Amino acid sequence: MNQSRRLFRALAVTSVAGAAMLMVVTTSGASGSSGNNPPAKGAPVKIGISLSLTGEFSADGVAFDQGYKLWATDINKQGGLLGHKVDLIVKSDASSQTQVVTNYESLISSSHVSLTFGPFSSLLTEPAARAVDRYGYAMVEGAGGAPSVFSAGLKNVFDVALPVANSLVPFATWISSLPKAQRPTTVAYATSDDPFTEPQIPVAEKIMKAAGIKTVYYKVFPAEATDFSSIADDVVAAKAQVVILGSVDVPTVQAFMQAFEQAHYSPKAFIATAGPDQGLAFSKVVGKSNEDGVMVPNSWYGLASNAASKAMVAEYIAKYGGSPAKVNADVAEAYAVGQVVADAVKATKGFNNAKIIAYLHSGVTLHTVLGSAKFDALGENPLMTAYTFQWQGTTGNKFVQVNPIGDPNSVKIEYPKPVWGK
Numbered sequence: 141m142n143q144s145r146r147l148f149r150a151l152a153v154t155s156v157a158g159a160a161m162l163m164v165v166t167t168s169g170a171s172g173s174s175g176n177n178p179p180a181k182g183a184p185v186k187i188g189i190s191l192s193l194t195g196e197f198s199a200d201g202v203a204f205d206q207g208y209k210l211w212a213t214d215i216n217k218q219g220g221l222l223g224h225k226v227d228l229i230v231k232s233d234a235s236s237q238t239q240v241v242t243n244y245e246s247l248i249s250s251s252h253v254s255l256t257f258g259p260f261s262s263l264l265t266e267p268a269a270r271a272v273d274r275y276g277y278a279m280v281e282g283a284g285g286a287p288s289v290f291s292a293g294l295k296n297v298f299d300v301a302l303p304v305a306n307s308l309v310p311f312a313t314w315i316s317s318l319p320k321a322q323r324p325t326t327v328a329y330a331t332s333d334d335p336f337t338e339p340q341i342p343v344a345e346k347i348m349k350a351a352g353i354k355t356v357y358y359k360v361f362p363a364e365a366t367d368f369s370s371i372a373d374d375v376v377a378a379k380a381q382v383v384i385l386g387s388v389d390v391p392t393v394q395a396f397m398q399a400f401e402q403a404h405y406s407p408k409a410f411i412a413t414a415g416p417d418q419g420l421a422f423s424k425v426v427g428k429s430n431e432d433g434v435m436v437p438n439s440w441y442g443l444a445s446n447a448a449s450k451a452m453v454a455e456y457i458a459k460y461g462g463s464p465a466k467v468n469a470d471v472a473e474a475y476a477v478g479q480v481v482a483d484a485v486k487a488t489k490g491f492n493n494a495k496i497i498a499y500l501h502s503g504v505t506l507h508t509v510l511g512s513a514k515f516d517a518l519g520e521n522p523l524m525t526a527y528t529f530q531w532q533g534t535t536g537n538k539f540v541q542v543n544p545i546g547d548p549n550s551v552k553i554e555y556p557k558p559v560w561g562k
Contacts, residue, residue, distance in 0.1 A: 175276025175493030177254050184227035185220065185491065187212075187481075188247030189257045190268060195235025196364075199390055199421050200260045200283065200414075200470050205230060207282075207474025208257060210455055215478065221485050229253060233264065240264045241271045248275045254491040257477050258297075260470065261388065262286030262304070262335040263363070269297040278496045280480050282473030282510075286335035290518040296493075298500050298515050300476040300508060302524040304336055307437035308344035308384065310543035311411055311528045314553070315382065316351030317545075322555075324381035324408050328357035330371050330396070331386025337413050340437075341386055348382075356380050368392065372399035379405075385412040390422050397426055397434075401560040408556040411435040416531060419466035419539070423531070432533030433557030439524045440510050441539060442467035445549065448479075449509040465539040476508035530554060 179185040192201030212226045233240040247253045256272050258281020265284025272279050273296045285304040331337045357378040387393050393415035416422050416436035423431050442453050442464035453464050483506050488495040505514045512523045528543030542553040
């Protein structure tokens with residue numbers, strides 16, 4: 141039972157004074173359910189966000205918080221949204237599916253936000269989108285690209301980033317196209333039971349099987365798992381030449397890399413679905429001698445040639461430090477959410493969520509730090525290109541684009557991957 145229903149039941153059995161309170165709540169709920177809660181004249185426009193500032197997804201949640209705040213600073217320098225200063229109201233969901241729903245219900249019904257931005261992860265985006273849909277709100281997000289988010293038939297959710305099922309396609313295509321003498325013959329898959337990671341694996345496996353690369357290990361582990369030693373040991377025992385890890389965070393990748401190093405097992409290629417893309421949060425815990433050769437799929441990195449991206453990266457470094465190659469991709473995904481919503485507000489000349497949803501479904505092409513965004517009937521962005529990135533120690537421990545092959549910004553892939561610690 142959701143928060144508003146519990147409140148309704150509690151008030152329904154109270155006195156006349158309670159009934160009066162019920163009328164107030166019902167009136168407020170009616171306004172929220174229309175998706176039309178504009179700011180008062182001269183008042184800030186409140187945008188509600190739930191983020192994983194603690195818990196399993198905290199590294200990503202913090203990066204998203206940084207991206208949202210960078211966007212808010214920039215839009216406020218430009219005069220805000222339709223003359224209203226942007227006020228971000230961020231609640232921590234502790235990486236909890238239950239808490240993320242509670243947060244958005246509270247943001248809409250109690251904080252009376254005019255707009256909502258998405259949380260981090262497909263696992264949280266799906267229940268969050270359902271929650272705000274009940275109030276008629278749009279949810280533009282940058283980290284909820286799993287098929288499960290879009291199979292629910294919701295019309296209010298829009299993902300500015302890459303549909304996750306296609307993330308490993310460039311890697312699988314490249315490794316399958318290697319000359320037979322260089323092509324690996326075996327591959328091991330270990331993936332979290334997560335809507336972000338699991339859909340990527342069958343797509344990659346199908347491509348690699350067609351090239352004669354045999355699957356020697358395939359394991360789906362619980363999303364809440366924290367001890368990966370036995371799974372890593374099984375991968376080592378399988379002696380696969382390629383390892384594809386379905387990970388959602390840095391600690392998972394770190395645990396597998398540590399186990400592989402201790403076992404003196406170094407596959408020819410190692411790619412993880414998330415973790416290596418988190419810049420310093422990754423490199424500082426695995427060590428510069430171990431990051432070399434590790435790959436990750438994504439749709440953005442800090443050295444992207446996009447002019448808006450370059451400007452955002454410069455602002456990020458000025459505020460948080462670091463270098464372009466080590467800026468977390470989550471920052472750009474969050475920033476792009478703000479850009480899309482700002483364009484929609486401007487185009488619709490207001491904060492009516494129904495009009496914003498219709499506009500984003502109209503086939504319009506928008507431009508963000510990630511690249512172009514054009515949403516299909518499901519709310520996915522098919523214009524986003526899947527890339528593969530690699531840490532390359534031979535170029536000074538840089539994070540570089542290596543796929544698609546033939547792209548002018550792609551550099552030569554380090555293959556085989558250097559031995560750990562070299």
